[in-house]
Amino acid sequence: MPEHDIHASPFVSPEGPDKITVRDLDFFYGDFQALAGIGVSIKQKAVTAFIGPSGCGKSTFLRCFNRMNDLIPGTRATGLVTMDGQDIYAPGVDPVDLRRRVGMIFQQPNPFPMSIYDNVAYGPRLHGVKKRAELDDIVRSSLERANLWKEVKDILDRNGLALSGGQQQRLCIARVLAVEPEVMLMDEPCSAIDPTSVQKIEDLMAELTDRITIVIVTHNMQQAARVSEFTAFFLQEIAGDPAVLVEYDRTANIFTSPQDRRTEDYITGRFG
Amino acid sequence: MNKRLANRIALATLYAAAGITVSVLFAVIVYVFINGIGQLSLSFIFTWPHGVNAEGGIWPTIVSTLYVTVLAMLIVTPIAILAAVYLAEYAVQGRLVSTIRFAADSLASVPSIVMGLFGLALFVEALQIGFSMLSAALALSFLMLPIVMRTTEEAIRAVPKYIRWGSYGLGATKWQTVRRTVLPAAMPRIITGIILATGRAVGETAVVIYTMGQAINLPVTPLDSGRPMTVHLYLLAMDGINLPAAYGTALLLMILILVFNLGARYFLRRSSRRM
Numbered sequence: 001m002p003e004h005d006i007h008a009s010p011f012v013s014p015e016g017p018d019k020i021t022v023r024d025l026d027f028f029y030g031d032f033q034a035l036a037g038i039g040v041s042i043k044q045k046a047v048t049a050f051i052g053p054s055g056c057g058k059s060t061f062l063r064c065f066n067r068m069n070d071l072i073p074g075t076r077a078t079g080l081v082t083m084d085g086q087d088i089y090a091p092g093v094d095p096v097d098l099r100r101r102v103g104m105i106f107q108q109p110n111p112f113p114m115s116i117y118d119n120v121a122y123g124p125r126l127h128g129v130k131k132r133a134e135l136d137d138i139v140r141s142s143l144e145r146a147n148l149w150k151e152v153k154d155i156l157d158r159n160g161l162a163l164s165g166g167q168q169q170r171l172c173i174a175r176v177l178a179v180e181p182e183v184m185l186m187d188e189p190c191s192a193i194d195p196t197s198v199q200k201i202e203d204l205m206a207e208l209t210d211r212i213t214i215v216i217v218t219h220n221m222q223q224a225a226r227v228s229e230f231t232a233f234f235l236q237e238i239a240g241d242p243a244v245l246v247e248y249d250r251t252a253n254i255f256t257s258p259q260d261r262r263t264e265d266y267i268t269g270r271f272g
Numbered sequence: 273m274n275k276r277l278a279n280r281i282a283l284a285t286l287y288a289a290a291g292i293t294v295s296v297l298f299a300v301i302v303y304v305f306i307n308g309i310g311q312l313s314l315s316f317i318f319t320w321p322h323g324v325n326a327e328g329g330i331w332p333t334i335v336s337t338l339y340v341t342v343l344a345m346l347i348v349t350p351i352a353i354l355a356a357v358y359l360a361e362y363a364v365q366g367r368l369v370s371t372i373r374f375a376a377d378s379l380a381s382v383p384s385i386v387m388g389l390f391g392l393a394l395f396v397e398a399l400q401i402g403f404s405m406l407s408a409a410l411a412l413s414f415l416m417l418p419i420v421m422r423t424t425e426e427a428i429r430a431v432p433k434y435i436r437w438g439s440y441g442l443g444a445t446k447w448q449t450v451r452r453t454v455l456p457a458a459m460p461r462i463i464t465g466i467i468l469a470t471g472r473a474v475g476e477t478a479v480v481i482y483t484m485g486q487a488i489n490l491p492v493t494p495l496d497s498g499r500p501m502t503v504h505l506y507l508l509a510m511d512g513i514n515l516p517a518a519y520g521t522a523l524l525l526m527i528l529i530l531v532f533n534l535g536a537r538y539f540l541r542r543s544s545r546r547m
Binding site: 097110 | 432434437438439440441442444445452453456457
């Protein structure tokens with residue numbers, strides 16, 4: 001057995017209350033095992049970053065938190081994922097309810113082809129809010145929290161797709177905030193938008209953690225270092241093998257004194 | 273052979289083929305236009321034909337054509353859209369679904385005169401609806417159904433995955449996602465399909481000749497019979513009763529179909545801008 005295997009997917013628990021706890025998670029696409037033995041604790045009201053080379057299963061893992069993988073036929077997760085102590089894969093849990101509590105931002109900004117107002121009101125309407133005044137309030141406060149209100153307050157009836165890429169991404173954030181999620185998953189939210197907008201979204205993440213827990217997948221190590229409090233490093237060492245969690249710690253420790261040589265190699269740019 | 277010469281021959285052949293296509297189209301339009309334009313007037317459109325030679329206008333036939341087309345559209349649209357949603361979103365993709373698709377494509381290529389005969393046997397006689405707008409609309413809907421269903425299915429499939437994810441990610445169920453996101457996003461292309469099918473119905477002759485009757489009536493209820501523009505045109509021209517009026521009818525028919533096709537283009541443009 002290679003020496004480093006004893007470090008594979010260690011269960012580390014930095015201090016602070018857990019929002020999401022994962023133990024021994026395996027994930028399969030059909031016969032292909034994508035993740036093996038992942039264990040991690042996502043801290044409440046903090047930003048946690050998942051880093052690692054492309055194709056190492058970070059996004060797959062992220063989608064386990066809102067069971068978005070359920071939508072891909074032939075996928076299967078085993079192990080334990082709990083949120084506030086409750087198993088989210090338990091038979092009684094409806095993934096539709098779960099996704100309301102665990103919102104998601106995607107790599108490609110994906111506003112619906114409808115007005116800015118209707119984009120933000122989409123979630124609340126799904127869940128039964130009908131009164132115009134109430135919707136108006138939600139739309140306004142969500143756009144304000146997403147730092148987009150000033151830019152769009154006079155064009156709320158314009159199509160969401162007419163906005164710039166960065167604005168579209170903030171619109172998507174407002175859309176998620178409108179259903180008041182407890183957790184926001186961000187799957188490379190900045191890789192398809194311009195640098196000025198990236199700055200705005202990073203600032204926003206810091207503000208949002210006053211109420212919500214954020215997990216972000218990023219290719220950009222500087223971004224992980226800037227925005228996150230905790231960082232998890234994933235690696236698929238041999239093509240075709242499942243990816244593992246190599247190291248998980250406070251972001252400062254990961255970037256200054258990583259415990260695993262593979263982490264050090266990655267953050268110093270020796271591969272990936 | 274010299275390769276530059278081969279190049280020139282190929283080029284000339286391509287130009288010739290393109291030229292023939294365009295000029296045939298142009299010739300038809302110009303011919304109908306020249307022969308029909310003299311007839312076009314408000315009174316031609318808005319008055320009734322009279323006398324043995326069907327002089328005067330063609331108003332009741334225009335009404336019959338629009339009546340049956342709108343009726344067929346109302347019958348086809350909900351069924352075709354629901355079937356397409358089922359096929360694209362819910363059905364387990366496999367042999368059953370490909371069989372349904374093959375059946376729909378086959379239905380689209382059934383000769384329309386056969387569909388007319390079928391409409392005559394089923395709606396006019398077996399179901400005793402008689403020669404009527406309803407019988408004709410039902411028979412026409414068989415012709416339109418596969419067109420609308422297939423274009424709707426394509427439109428639904430063309431809605432990007434990540435837009436659906438956005439909806440699911442907010443805690444939407446599958447039906448909420450389909451109804452509130454997928455269908456609105458696909459709507460411009462669905463409307464395009466409906467309009468193209470409708471254009472086809474406007475120009476259809478064989479189906480309606482068997483199912484609507486030929487009497488010149490102004491239809492009021494769906495059970496009234498009538499004579500659509502295409503049948504009017506056919507009768508006027510075949511019996512050589514009134515060729516100028518036949519050309520006038522033909523020109524109006526072409527204008528009507530042109531309007532439908534321009535409408536389809538407009539919606540398609542809008543959809544490509546939005547997606």
